[in-house]
Amino acid sequence: MQRFNDRVAIVTGAARGIGAATAKRFASEGANVAVIDLDESAAAATAESLGAAKAIGIGADVSDEDSVAAAVERVVAELGGAHILVNNAGVTRDNLLFKMSAADWDTVMSVHLRGAFLMSRAAQQVFVAQKYGKIVNLSSVSALGNRGQANYSTAKMGVQGLTRTLAIELGPFGINVNAVAPGFIVTDMTDETARRVGVDPETFREAAAAETPVRRVGQPDDIATAVTFLASDEASFVAGQTLYVDGGRKL
Incomplete structure (x- = not known):
């Protein structure tokens, strides 16, 4: 099914992980795709690998x-043109509160919240003019609170507030805004978290799976599936929602 023929999808933080999987899913369903990442060479390489009719890699600081x-x-x-925006770009600077620096706090807020705000504001100029657009923001189950992630948890809950507000403001202009909140997803980021706490990544994944009702961890494609649904016309009456894709676990 080619749900995105004649559509242009912008995915931030898309050189790898969830972003790359999402970009690939859009391409497989007919979209032309812009892969945006801080690393332009990596973005270009991912764009070239998508198999889209048209795809470009752009280096940008969101x-x-x-x-x-x-x-x-x-x-x-x-x-x-532009029809779909996925605000996926993100970083972690995990630490307990008493060890967390102001720079750690500011970096996470800047990428997740300021980035989603700036990208959405820029894209909506195109979307409003054409009376059509889809914005999907990436939140996280960590929005509900997670030890050592005061900055990340706050930013990801802020994304949910931004999502709800933009849905109210932009809905009258034919723009749907929603969010996806992933649970444990196998990415370089979660592998890095495992190493930071002194655990082998495979052991880390096994422990997470054991605590998840569906008894497995998530893959980037699990999130890509949810994102592309919310970005499709099938979800035209869904607005302001945060969909938790976490295997039933949350935190």
């Missing part, structure tokens, strides 16, 4: 206003 504006302008110019 927390920088000028960088975001330039990226969206380039998408419209090179791919002929």
